[in-house]
Amino acid sequence: MSAALAMLEESDEAALSLRAVARRAGVSANAPYRHYPDKDALLAALATHGFDELRDRLVDAQDAAPAGQELVCLAQSYVRYAVEHPALFRLMFNRSCDPSHPGVKAAGDAAYAVLSPHVVAGIPPELHEAHVTGWWSLVHGLASLVLYGKLPRDDGAIQQVDELVRSTVTAMSRV
Structure with a gap:
């Protein structure tokens, strides 16, 4: 999984193949097939991993808010995750x-x-x-527009992104 994640972040899912992941991981060409029957299964595993990580980040943000x-805080965490993992985030929501x-x-x-109970209150x-x-x-639109x-957004200025998200969510909360 770590070799596939690294390859994904360096390029995109089009560059991924089970053989390329095997080369990157330093294992035999057939080794990945023991875990993933085909590329679709590998992409699904990567997306599942991404959603699990995103959920964990959202729970942490919810608990610390x-x-x-x-x-x-949930919105900032969501957008931060997209900024920190752009290729994985795109894959999670991509048709591929x-x-x-x-x-x-x-x-x-x-x-x-994680988001639902906070949104529907009242x-x-x-x-x-x-x-x-x-x-x-x-x-999600904010995350996509930033990506x-x-x-x-200045490169690397996550505080600027956080402020943009805060001001947008606050303004929309008043509508």
Whole structure:
């Protein structure tokens, strides 16, 4: 897994093959096939790993957030994860990774579930799904815009990204 993650961050999923991962890991060409039957399985494992890491980051942010700042801290953590792991983040949401794969779906749902209770507090139950989808879209959109250079950001200035996310989430919370 670590060889595949390193290769992914150096280029993208198109450069990944089980043979290339084996070379990078210094193992026989057939060794990865004991863990992953094909490239799709490798991509699913990487995406699952990414969603698990994202979930852990979100839980940590939720636990450390000052009262009333949970949404801001969760959003900042989500965007930070995207900035720190751009190739993995793109893979997690890319068509090349099968979103219906059971591991990917379960890990993605678990990450999504961390955000949900903070978003729906005080919202009528019939609006829960729409509200959570809207908030996730906002945060994911911010992450994507930062990754693709569409929002101003100095290279390496995570504080600037955190402030952008804080001000955006705060403004949208008032709507």
